[in-house]
Amino acid sequence: MSDTSLLRTPLYESHVAIGGKIIPFAGWEMPVQYTGIVQEHQAVRNAVGVFDISHMGQFTVSGSGALAFLNRALTNDVSKLEIGQGQYTILLNERGGVIDDLILYRSSAVEFFLVVNASKISEDWAQFQNLLTEADEVQMANLSDTTAGLAIQGPKSRAVFDRVFGSQATFPSHNSLFISSSGAGLMWLCGTGYTGEEGFEFFMPATTATSWWDKIVAAVREEGGQPCGLGARDTLRLEMGYPLNGNDLFPDKTPLQAGLGFFVAMDKGDFVGKAALEAQKAAGLPSKLAAFKMIGSAPPPRPHYPVAFQDQIVGEVASGTQSPSLSTGIGMAYLPLDAAKEGTQIEIEIRGRKFLAEVVKKPFYRKSV
Numbered sequence: 001m002s003d004t005s006l007l008r009t010p011l012y013e014s015h016v017a018i019g020g021k022i023i024p025f026a027g028w029e030m031p032v033q034y035t036g037i038v039q040e041h042q043a044v045r046n047a048v049g050v051f052d053i054s055h056m057g058q059f060t061v062s063g064s065g066a067l068a069f070l071n072r073a074l075t076n077d078v079s080k081l082e083i084g085q086g087q088y089t090i091l092l093n094e095r096g097g098v099i100d101d102l103i104l105y106r107s108s109a110v111e112f113f114l115v116v117n118a119s120k121i122s123e124d125w126a127q128f129q130n131l132l133t134e135a136d137e138v139q140m141a142n143l144s145d146t147t148a149g150l151a152i153q154g155p156k157s158r159a160v161f162d163r164v165f166g167s168q169a170t171f172p173s174h175n176s177l178f179i180s181s182s183g184a185g186l187m188w189l190c191g192t193g194y195t196g197e198e199g200f201e202f203f204m205p206a207t208t209a210t211s212w213w214d215k216i217v218a219a220v221r222e223e224g225g226q227p228c229g230l231g232a233r234d235t236l237r238l239e240m241g242y243p244l245n246g247n248d249l250f251p252d253k254t255p256l257q258a259g260l261g262f263f264v265a266m267d268k269g270d271f272v273g274k275a276a277l278e279a280q281k282a283a284g285l286p287s288k289l290a291a292f293k294m295i296g297s298a299p300p301p302r303p304h305y306p307v308a309f310q311d312q313i314v315g316e317v318a319s320g321t322q323s324p325s326l327s328t329g330i331g332m333a334y335l336p337l338d339a340a341k342e343g344t345q346i347e348i349e350i351r352g353r354k355f356l357a358e359v360v361k362k363p364f365y366r367k368s369v
Contacts (some may be wrong), residue, residue: 006027006028006029007027007028007055008028009028009030009052009055009148009209009296010054010148010174010206010207010209010210011054011148011210011213012029013210013248014213014214015030015031015034015227016162018034018217018227020034025055025118025230026055026119027118027119027120028055028118030052030055031052031230032229032230032231033228033230033231033232034226034229034230037095037229037231039226040226040227040228040232040248040264041228041229041231041232041235041236041325043154043224043225043226043232044153044154044228044236045120045236045324046149046154046155047154047155047223047224047225048153048154048155048157048159048160048220048223048224048225049152049153049220049225050216050220050225050226050228051151051228051233052148052149052150052161052169052213053143053151053201054147054148054209055118056115056117056118056144057115057116057117057118057120057121057124057125057144057189058113058114058115058116058142058143058144058147058149059113059114059116059128059129059141059144060114060140060141060143061109061111061112061114061138061139062140062141063110063136063138063139064138065135065137065138066110067079067110068136068260069114069131069136069138070269071110071268071269071271072131073088073091073128073194073271073272074090074091074104074264075090075092075263075264075271075273076088076089076090076104076264077268078104081105083106083109084176084177084178085106085175085176085177086103086105086177086190086191086192087103087175087263088103089103090099090100090104090163090255090261090262091188092104092254092276093251093369094272094273094276095273096254096255096256096275096276096277096280097250097251097253097254097273098245098249098250098253098254098255098258099120099127100117100120101117101243101260102115102116102117102124102247103190105190105268107177107179107188107348109296111171113177114317115149115192115201117245119245119317121144123232125142128140131272143146146205146206147203147204147205148203148204148205148206148208148209148254149201149202149203150201150213151193151194151199151201151215151322152199152220153193153194153199153228153236154198154225155197155198155201156223156225157198157200158171159219159223160216160219160220160223163203163219163222163223164215164216172189172190173191174191174192175191175192176190176191177189177190177191178190185204185205185207185208187202187205188202188203189201190202190203190338191204192361194233194236194237195233195237195240196238197236197367208309214271215328230260230362233332234319234321235322235323237324237342238319238320238321238323238330239358239363239364240363240365241326241332241362241363241364241366242256243318243319244319247303247318248289248318248329248332249317253275253287253289253334254276254280255277256281257285257287257288257289257334258289258317259288259289259351259362278296279302281369285337286336287315287334287335287336287337288335289318289332289334289341290332290333290334290335290340290359291330291331291332291359291360291361291362291364292330292331292332292333292346292348292357292359293326293328293329293330293360293364294328294329294330294348294355294356295345295355295356295357295358296356298329298330298350298355298356298357300321300322300355301317301320301329301331301348302317302320303316303318303319303320305320305349305350306348306349307336307346307348307349308333308354309338309344309347310339310348310354313349314335314336314346315334315335315336315339316333317332317333318331318333320348323364325365329357331357335359340359342359342361343358344359345360346356346358346359
């Protein structure tokens with residue numbers, strides 16, 4: 001039965017037509033898989049896959065005060081971006097907790113393009129609006145309802161790009177942005193990724209999504225790949241140790257606890273949450289998001305499973321899964337600092353039994369050269 005309160009991307013019918021198994025996700029009806037999570041995961045690791053990311057949000061922030069405003073609102077240093085470059089950054093509350101993690105691109109000297117998480121579109125928009133003052137020379141637009149997006153990931157993503165856009169077109173390098181305009185409207189072509197593989201994303205008018213999807217799927221299949229759902233997206237990102245908002249990032253946990261300090265420019269001017277981060281740094285972190293790998297034969301760890309250290313429950317699994325690439329259970333959990341050190345043995349409680357795991361360094365998966 002379909003829940004009529006859930007939203008659908010412009011590609012919903014396309015997913016159903018090729019056997020996509022639809023589930024609720026972040027307020028949307030999205031495909032979790034088509035042929036199987038492991039098969040789709042391996043397609044991305046070994047060939048190429050295409051994901052519908054139309055549920056994600058897109059904002060533009062422009063005006064002479066846009067850079068200063070974004071530097072005040074976000075953790076990373078926006079002033080370091082050249083035109084056509086992007087960066088991972090974080091939107092915090094005053095307590096230093098994570099509202100959202102997002103990608104920010106500089107599309108011109110005075111305009112920026114933001115890609116935000118689907119479940120956080122309204123909250124992010126409200127936070128930005130609350131931070132705007134009458135003195136800010138800033139205009140904002142929420143393009144989320146009129147924009148669709150696709151992500152193509154895997155070692156054969158360049159070949160797919162050439163098939164679709166022609167070999168004369170420029171493949172977007174990592175953290176880059178190209179914008180093209182046609183009669184159908186603007187299109188943003190990005191090189192970011194979240195799988196650990198080479199790839200690109202692009203956002204286009206929602207009215208053109210189906211035709212782009214058909215072209216991309218055909219090219220992906222010609223390169224030995226396939227469409228991929230949320231299941232493979234999750235196993236791929238977790239193998240890289242990338243956090244997922246709502247699983248690993250929370251309003252009561254700071255980016256310092258989440259191991260994202262690299263994306264927090266404490267040496268720039270003031271920004272929302274900075275004082276709280278400074279205080280936490282001075283006092284010492286209460287916990288840290290640690291990566292762990294199961295030892296020996298064990299069921300896969302799942303979110304909310306209890307984590308024990310020295311016979312005491314010290315936390316719970318944030319993200320956890322069976323790694324298709326490593327054939328073992330992997331996960332992340334917020335742990336006290338003495339339990340979060342690399343090499344420390346912990347236990348994961350699974351259906352009343354405790355299974356050994358070891359704290360390891362991220363990423364879990366490293367591509368062999």
